[in-house]
Amino acid sequence: MCVMTGIVDVAARAGVSVATVSRALRGLPGVSETTRRLVQDIAAELGYVASPSAAALPTGRTGAVAVVSPVARGWYFTAVLEGAQEVLTANGYDVLRYDLSEVETNRRKVFDTQLLRKRADGLLIMSLPLTHDEVQALHAMRRPVMVVGPIVAGLSCVRVDDVEVGRTATRHLVELGHRRIAFAGGDPNDHLGFPVSPDRRLGYLEVLRSVGVEPDPALTVPAKFTVEAGIAAFSELAARGEAPTALFAVSDEVAMGVIYEARRRGLRVPEDLSVVGVDDHDMSWLFGLSTVAQDVREEGRIAAAALVERLRSVVDAEPEVTTVPTKLVVRETSARLPG
Amino acid sequence: MCVMTGIVDVAARAGVSVATVSRALRGLPGVSETTRRLVQDIAAELGYVASPSAAALPTGRTGAVAVVSPVARGWYFTAVLEGAQEVLTANGYDVLRYDLSEVETNRRKVFDTQLLRKRADGLLIMSLPLTHDEVQALHAMRRPVMVVGPIVAGLSCVRVDDVEVGRTATRHLVELGHRRIAFAGGDPNDHLGFPVSPDRRLGYLEVLRSVGVEPDPALTVPAKFTVEAGIAAFSELAARGEAPTALFAVSDEVAMGVIYEARRRGLRVPEDLSVVGVDDHDMSWLFGLSTVAQDVREEGRIAAAALVERLRSVVDAEPEVTTVPTKLVVRETSARLPG
């Protein structure tokens, strides 16, 4: 009934042992070219593919990589996944997708050393604040791990220099003559110390001070990485009675929300308010958004490539931090301060 | 060296056989409550999880579901995946993600019956035009398959009524007094007969005729499902010298492109041009876009739930088509025809 062709079918048909088939098909040495060719032809003819489950048992390698992100939605994660998937697939790895959503059980499940270890050969973790225990569990797993996003002690990661991102955005606004520059970003409820927003703000503060401006705390408003948060952030600024001439948003989605809300309140962008975001989101050009661009897909590719390399090498490579460059893209939401 | 706890460790510690451990942990009958409790406790204490690979060998079930989409990017696919992942994870299935990108080899690889069959228990296929051979291969696989999007003969699917979508959008514009209504959608290079655009256009033609308007072929411009295609579509319309008072775009992303390009050419939306899209893309409200909304995440959930059910049942269920309702959402890009 079950019509799957197995290695024994190929072996029988080729008149060799299953051991030879296994070796021939995986390109292992110690097989004559004639035999290899014969086995390959028959395997192709029969449409034989080795069962990953069966192969995983003796080898301990599943041929799959787990890609973990905090939530399923969001442009950033999708883009990282896209880049990662590209190189993982090209290298013959299956991509197992996990997201932590809000359910705490999910998180426990995913970080369950045993479970993950038995399912995937390696792990790609996206922009996820990790607790100390989780990092320990990851190490205990003894599987290659790559992080895309924040630097996590002891783990390899691919990232951008967030302080520099903050400097670039703020410097751009300062050069346009702005001095009352707001910052929208940071999550007051984040107790995991996720450093992206704080680092971007650090660059912002630094550049302001470098031109003799003492940053006004009232100009910093919290915002997670969503459009809705951008709207709330600008409303908060307005409620405080603040009227900055420019705003640096921690991400493009936040910037979009800020622009939406500013316009709804009758402000013109950029005439009354210059706005700069971060990412170069797929839709940012549609808004004419000035932004500090990062190539997120490329970050995914780089991380996946490094992971594949680690999966292939016998010795554990040292943790390594790869910093991908960012670039200011000036469009229409930022302009010289009038007057 | 390899510190993974296996079923034998649990058995030894509990003083029972591995068979009992296996039965106790999977909730199978024929285990005393006392024993089950004991085994569960010890398994928890040891952090034991059964290896999916090892379990797959005797059972033939991998515990994973493959989710296949044409390309990795795009809001639609991301949303379906999000919904599907939600219920798949909740039901204990791993999600294996494949995308076909442009590489033709990828396509062959994914539709390789043997391969997929050995990796996943079931298949969720997103909005993908399939060749006859591919459908055959899918059947030969003898695994449950769910399609989200087009109706494919012999396969179960979750879809929206695209003809009705076209009617709804066009009726809305007609009711606002418009008669010169353009349609942007359809891919002249599609030889697989992907029916989404044609069906939406069918509804558009039908409603126009129902109010005594003979559709002008010059008002139909091709557009794939991207913002860029929307821009090109509106440019094409302008190049033809056509000046419709309204436009129905096959998707919100196309609508966004149309609006962008129309405004760039000095037209006001909706004063000079009303635009209606389809989807209710996450960003559509930001553009004030009027649209025929579909709950894509819900479609993903429904398809995944149906798949899970099929995976659990012994008998193959009959192919079934589930039609999810759509709903007109009127925002600011559509208005009454002036005069």
Add this chain to the structure above:
DNA sequence: CTGAAAGCGCTTACAG
């Protein structure tokens, strides 16, 4: 260069 055989970690009739 090739094969026989053990073993990977589970599940499942079969016996008791």
Add this chain to the structure above:
DNA sequence: CTGAAAGCGCTTACAG
């Protein structure tokens, strides 16, 4: 209710 044993489909020393 419980266990001994065969078997799932591969890989890999080991022997030849």
